[in-house]
Amino acid sequence: MTHYRFADRMIHAPASFIDELFRVSGEPGVISFAGGLPDAALIDVEGIARAVAAVMEEEGRCALQYSTTDGYRPLREYIAARYRRRLGIPAEADDIQIVNGSQQCLDLMAKIFLNPGDVVGMERPGYLGAIEAFSLYEPEICTVPLDEEGPDLQAFAAMVRDRAPKFFYGIPNSQNPSGITYPEAARREIARLLDGTGTLFYEDDAFGDLFFDGRPREPVKKYLPEGAVLSGSFSKIVAPGMRIGWILAPQPVLRQFNAAKQAADLHSNFFCQVVLHRYLSGTDLDAHVRRVAGIYGERCRTMCDIIDDLLPPGTARTTPEGGMFLMVFLPPGVSSMDVFREGVRQGVAVLPGVPFYAGGGGEETIRLNFSNADETSIAEGMERLARVVRGLA
Amino acid sequence: MTHYRFADRMIHAPASFIDELFRVSGEPGVISFAGGLPDAALIDVEGIARAVAAVMEEEGRCALQYSTTDGYRPLREYIAARYRRRLGIPAEADDIQIVNGSQQCLDLMAKIFLNPGDVVGMERPGYLGAIEAFSLYEPEICTVPLDEEGPDLQAFAAMVRDRAPKFFYGIPNSQNPSGITYPEAARREIARLLDGTGTLFYEDDAFGDLFFDGRPREPVKKYLPEGAVLSGSFSKIVAPGMRIGWILAPQPVLRQFNAAKQAADLHSNFFCQVVLHRYLSGTDLDAHVRRVAGIYGERCRTMCDIIDDLLPPGTARTTPEGGMFLMVFLPPGVSSMDVFREGVRQGVAVLPGVPFYAGGGGEETIRLNFSNADETSIAEGMERLARVVRGLA
CATH class of the missing domain: 3.90.1150.10 (Aspartate Aminotransferase, domain 1)
Known part of the structure; x- marks a missing residue:
C-alpha cells in the first residue's frame, strides 16, 4: 500500500x-x-474550416512548431485593436498575454499575487471556477453581496479599507452565476474606491460581447488603467474547444504573469492561435x-x-x-x-x-x-x- | 505610481x-x-492536414465545443495501448490525463505535492524547465550528480533516506541537458531504493521515442508501478505547436492531478486532441x-x-x-x-x-x-x- x-x-x-x-x-x-x-x-464551423485549411496550406509547418510564451503577435494585435475600437481602451499587443481560456488567468493571477492567508475579494454569489482556482493558493476569500445595483459599495469600501485584499475579482458584464450587469455608476465608484489603494480590480469579461442589445459597456479598466487587469476569451464568441483567452494588464503585472505562464506550460496551443487569427481576419466578428x-x-x-x-x-x-x-x-x-x-x-x-x-x-x-x-x-x-x-x- | x-x-x-x-x-x-x-x-504536415480536414468535415462542431478535464478518451486509449505494446506497461485510458505538453505536468506535480520547504530531488545537471516550474512552489531542490552511469546511486540512496523528498524528478532517456541515458541496472536499483519510502519517482519521458537504434528502454515506472508517475509528450514526435502531452499515474495521484488541472485551465485544447487522434489513427507513428x-x-x-x-x-x-x-x-x-x-x-x-x-x-x-x-x-x-x-x- x-x-x-x-x-x-x-x-x-x-x-x-x-x-x-x-x-x-x-x-x-x-x-x-x-x-x-x-x-x-x-x-x-464552415468559416473555421476555411481558416484551418488556409493555415495548413500556407503556414502549417510554422503553426505546428514551438512558439513564444506571450502568444501569436498578430492575434494580440487583433485583440488590442478591438479594445481600442470597441471600448476606447488604448491597448497594444505588448499589453496582452495569450492563455488557455480565461480560466488560466484565474490560476496565474492567484499564483503571482497570493501568499497563503492573503485576502481576495469576490462577489457573493461569485464564479465557482474562480473560487476553485483561488482556493488552491489558500487565501482568505472575502465576499461582497451582489445585486442588480452591482456589488454593495459600502461593504466593498469597508473591505478594501479594512482587509486590503490583493485584488477584487468581479464579472461586471452578465455575471456568472447571477446574470447581473453592474450599472455604470458602480463601475466608476469601484475605480474611485480602489485608486491608489494597492488593491487591484481583476475584471473578468467573458460575456461582454453577448449583450442582447449589442451595446458594449465600459469596463472598470477604462477608469483605472494601472489598477485593473482585464481578461477575455474567445470561448463564448468563437469556439471553446480551442481554449484561447487573454489578459490585458499593466506592464509590471504582465511581466510576472508571463514568467508564471512560461513555467506553467511554455505557451498556449500555437496552432489554434494561428487558425483563430486567420479566421478573425476573414470574418465580421461583431x-x-x-x-x-x-x-x-x-x-x-x-x-x-x-x-x-x-x-x-x-x-x-x-x-x-x-x-x-x-x-x-x-x-x-x-x-x-x-x-x-x-x-x-x-x-x-x-x-x-x-x-x-x-x-x-x-x-x-x-x-x-x-x-x-x-x-x-x-x-x-x-x-x-x-x-x-x-x-x- | x-x-x-x-x-x-x-x-x-x-x-x-x-x-x-x-x-x-x-x-x-x-x-x-x-x-x-x-x-x-x-x-x-501533409498527414496532419488530412486529419484536420477530416475532423472539420465530420466532427468539427463537437471538436470545437468544451470537453472534459481528463482529455479525449480515444486519444487516451491510443496512448495506453501504445504503452502496453511498446513497453509492456499495463496502462488503461483511465490511468492517463491529457495536459498542455509535458511542461504542464511539472507545474501540476509541484502543485499537488509541494509545500514550501519540501524537498524535491533532481539530477545535476537537471532540466531547466523543471527547476523553473518547481521553484515557484518554494521547495528545497536537492540534487544528485548524473554521469553516464546514471544518477550517483549512493548519493541518491542517502538523499531518499535522510531528506525524504516528496519526489525525485528525472529523465532516464536521453536527458535534457546532458543527453545521458540511465543504464538498465540503475533503473532497477532506483525502483528498489524508492519502493515503500513515500518518495515518488517522477519520470519525464519526452525523448524515449527518439533512440537512434529504435529500441525502447524499460521505464523505471515498470519496476515501480504504484511509486512512479510517467509523463510523455507528442511535441517531439508529432508537433510541438499542438501542446499535447500526458501523465500516466496511480489513481490517487491522478485524482489530485485532475482537480489541479481543472482549476488550472479546465481542459487542454480539445480541437487538437481530436485532430491528433485522427492523425495517429491513420499513420504509422513508429x-x-x-x-x-x-x-x-x-x-x-x-x-x-x-x-x-x-x-x-x-x-x-x-x-x-x-x-x-x-x-x-x-x-x-x-x-x-x-x-x-x-x-x-x-x-x-x-x-x-x-x-x-x-x-x-x-x-x-x-x-x-x-x-x-x-x-x-x-x-x-x-x-x-x-x-x-x-x-x-
Whole structure:
C-alpha cells in the first residue's frame, strides 16, 4: 500500500460535487439548464474550416512548431485593436498575454499575487471556477453581496479599507452565476474606491460581447488603467474547444504573469492561435456575436416569461441584459438541492447555487443556463421545473 | 505610481537570462545550437492536414465545443495501448490525463505535492524547465550528480533516506541537458531504493521515442508501478505547436492531478486532441519516429566527430543514444559564458550549462542541440565553435 504525501493546499481542492451534478444532468431524457456551454450549433464551423485549411496550406509547418510564451503577435494585435475600437481602451499587443481560456488567468493571477492567508475579494454569489482556482493558493476569500445595483459599495469600501485584499475579482458584464450587469455608476465608484489603494480590480469579461442589445459597456479598466487587469476569451464568441483567452494588464503585472505562464506550460496551443487569427481576419466578428447574442436574448426572455408565469409566488429572479445565465431565488423554505434531485427525476436539471457562495449561503438559489437549449427545450424544461418547485413549495 | 504586491513565490521566478540568450541566438547569420526545438522540416504536415480536414468535415462542431478535464478518451486509449505494446506497461485510458505538453505536468506535480520547504530531488545537471516550474512552489531542490552511469546511486540512496523528498524528478532517456541515458541496472536499483519510502519517482519521458537504434528502454515506472508517475509528450514526435502531452499515474495521484488541472485551465485544447487522434489513427507513428530518430542520430554523430577532431585537448562530451542534446565539458578554465559571448560574435550560439545546475556549478559546461540544424549547418557551426574554444583555451 503506497502512501502519497500530497501538499496541504490540496485539502482546499474542490469537492467532486459539481462533476457529479453534471454527470447526472447528462442522463438521457433530462433537459439540462445546469451546464455552462455556449450553443455549439452557433459555432461558425464552415468559416473555421476555411481558416484551418488556409493555415495548413500556407503556414502549417510554422503553426505546428514551438512558439513564444506571450502568444501569436498578430492575434494580440487583433485583440488590442478591438479594445481600442470597441471600448476606447488604448491597448497594444505588448499589453496582452495569450492563455488557455480565461480560466488560466484565474490560476496565474492567484499564483503571482497570493501568499497563503492573503485576502481576495469576490462577489457573493461569485464564479465557482474562480473560487476553485483561488482556493488552491489558500487565501482568505472575502465576499461582497451582489445585486442588480452591482456589488454593495459600502461593504466593498469597508473591505478594501479594512482587509486590503490583493485584488477584487468581479464579472461586471452578465455575471456568472447571477446574470447581473453592474450599472455604470458602480463601475466608476469601484475605480474611485480602489485608486491608489494597492488593491487591484481583476475584471473578468467573458460575456461582454453577448449583450442582447449589442451595446458594449465600459469596463472598470477604462477608469483605472494601472489598477485593473482585464481578461477575455474567445470561448463564448468563437469556439471553446480551442481554449484561447487573454489578459490585458499593466506592464509590471504582465511581466510576472508571463514568467508564471512560461513555467506553467511554455505557451498556449500555437496552432489554434494561428487558425483563430486567420479566421478573425476573414470574418465580421461583431456581426457574428450580434447574431449569437440575439438568439441568447430570445431564449432568456422565454425562460424569464415562464418563471414569471408558472413558478409559485415568492419566487424571484434576476433580469439579465446579456450572457448565458440567470439566477432564480426559490420561495422561502424550498431547498435547491431538493429541486435538483426531484428535477432530475422529472427530467430537468438545474445547478444549485450553494457552491457559488464562498463562505456559505445560497441554499434557496439556482443557476439556469439559457444558451445551450433551443426554445422548445426551454419551454418543456421550464414547465417541468415549475411542476417540481410547485410540488416542493 | 501604482504599487503591485506580488506573492513571495515570485521572488523565485526565473531570471530572464535564458530569454535573453535565445533572443541573441536568433540573430541573422548565427547558427544556433542553443535552442531545444525539434526540426519542423520533419513534421508530417501533409498527414496532419488530412486529419484536420477530416475532423472539420465530420466532427468539427463537437471538436470545437468544451470537453472534459481528463482529455479525449480515444486519444487516451491510443496512448495506453501504445504503452502496453511498446513497453509492456499495463496502462488503461483511465490511468492517463491529457495536459498542455509535458511542461504542464511539472507545474501540476509541484502543485499537488509541494509545500514550501519540501524537498524535491533532481539530477545535476537537471532540466531547466523543471527547476523553473518547481521553484515557484518554494521547495528545497536537492540534487544528485548524473554521469553516464546514471544518477550517483549512493548519493541518491542517502538523499531518499535522510531528506525524504516528496519526489525525485528525472529523465532516464536521453536527458535534457546532458543527453545521458540511465543504464538498465540503475533503473532497477532506483525502483528498489524508492519502493515503500513515500518518495515518488517522477519520470519525464519526452525523448524515449527518439533512440537512434529504435529500441525502447524499460521505464523505471515498470519496476515501480504504484511509486512512479510517467509523463510523455507528442511535441517531439508529432508537433510541438499542438501542446499535447500526458501523465500516466496511480489513481490517487491522478485524482489530485485532475482537480489541479481543472482549476488550472479546465481542459487542454480539445480541437487538437481530436485532430491528433485522427492523425495517429491513420499513420504509422513508429515508422515516423524511427525516421526522425535516424536523422537526429546522424546529426549527433557529425557533431560528436567534430568535437573529437577539432576541440582542444581537455574537452570532453557525453555520448547520446538518442534525444536532441549533448553536453560538452570545456577544458579547465574556459568559461561557458565567454564561449557564448565570443560564439555569437563569430556566428555560433550555444547554451551555457549554468542554469541547469540547481544550487550552482556547471560554469565549464555547454548544452548543444543537434535536432534543429542540418548537416551543413552543423559542420559550419561546429567549426566556428572549435575556433572560439581554441581561442579561449
